[in-house]
Amino acid sequence: MQKLSFVIGATATGKTYFIEHHFADKRAVVLNVYDYQQRAYDEAGCDDWITFDMQFRCLKRANEMHLHDIIAELKKGNDVVAEQTFFKAKRRIAYIDEIRKAVDVEIEIFVMCPGDDRWADNIKKRELDDDLKSFKAQAQRDIEFPNPAEGFDAIYEVVDEDIILRMDEEKPEIVDQARKELAEEAVRITKEEEERRKRQELLDSMNTRPFWHYCEVCGRKEFLTAEDAHNAGWDYPPNIGVFGLLSPRTCGDCNMQQTLWWKVNQQSIPLVMTGELTEKERETWERIKNEPESLLDDNE
Ligand SMILES: [Zn+2]
Incomplete structure (x- = not known):
């Protein structure tokens, strides 16, 4: 043996x-x-x-x-x-x-x-x-x-x-x-594997399905596919930035100097301090943190 x-x-x-x-x-x-x-x-x-x-x-x-x-x-x-x-x-x-x-x-x-x-x-x-x-x-x-x-x-x-x-x-x-x-x-x-698989499926679907694009500067919102939004000049994940991580969320008419991302990067430590945000910035931050789910339903 x-x-x-x-x-x-x-x-x-x-x-x-x-x-x-x-x-x-x-x-x-x-x-x-x-x-x-x-x-x-x-x-x-x-x-x-x-x-x-x-x-x-x-x-x-x-x-x-x-x-x-x-x-x-x-x-x-x-x-x-x-x-x-x-x-x-x-x-x-x-x-x-x-x-x-x-x-x-x-x-x-x-x-x-x-x-x-x-x-x-x-x-x-x-x-x-x-x-x-x-x-x-x-x-x-x-x-x-x-x-x-x-x-x-x-x-x-x-x-x-x-x-x-x-x-x-x-x-x-x-x-x-x-x-x-x-x-x-x-x-x-x-x-856990099931949850990871579902999450990946959702993220993959964001490449093709239409979802809400919110301009954090002018407040405009449009229900678009990533491709249509990109062609219309939006800065938005998945083409620009990553869902859930802070970066500009803007329409084609607005610039990034007025975004939460810009503000945070002017600080000595580039961390979001929720206590120092305006109501509008807090809303933006909540929405970004909860992407992509927060972009699926019209939450107004
Ligand atoms: Zn805008």
Whole structure:
């Protein structure tokens, strides 16, 4: 029977080094989740700046690809070593459930638990910003030590040169709780994806449907398609500016010096201060913030 070995642990606990040495004489395929995370970020077109939501989706995508490849290699008959962070029981259980469904395999897990000196040394070598104290605090707060109930055949603690079998008492409630959380998470993700899809559909429709164009300077309003408005000289998203973000909203006869955008950009800090707006500017700002929905109905 093939063997799947997970190697998990906090940052700079020596996972990669351990894999290189412990599995050196074994013919196993090594799949490191960090490679998949990098690929997921690249695919999503992320550079330095990333929202929490996008990060969650990239990490989820990375895990899906990683899991997919683990199963594919096991099915080919290969032994696999998988490097992961895997702090939470539910993340491990999500993997194990899928793997057990797909292949008959022996699953072991190595948890990196280096002594302080070794860990501090690794942190120094890698020139990381945080110190041992903060990495340790994070690990103690976030890592749930694997329990046999999760479906592991063997669980090992790796303390420097020692590999110690540690099979705690089975706690099936961990698995029940994890499955419950995973199910809730799946519902939430489906809902969010649906909302994102609807939002995108609405934004796409704004390229062709007629919608209300409000000139914030002279107060004129017209029900036009983006193309007709653009030809008539309007400065309006989606052709000029972005829905929901401050920029001029003007008809072909008015200029941008009298817009809210202009006023805000004369300030030392170009932020909208709602307290300092006139009634008319406040109305404009509310409408812009709520685009494109605010342009669909005649709200007068
Ligand atoms: Zn105007």
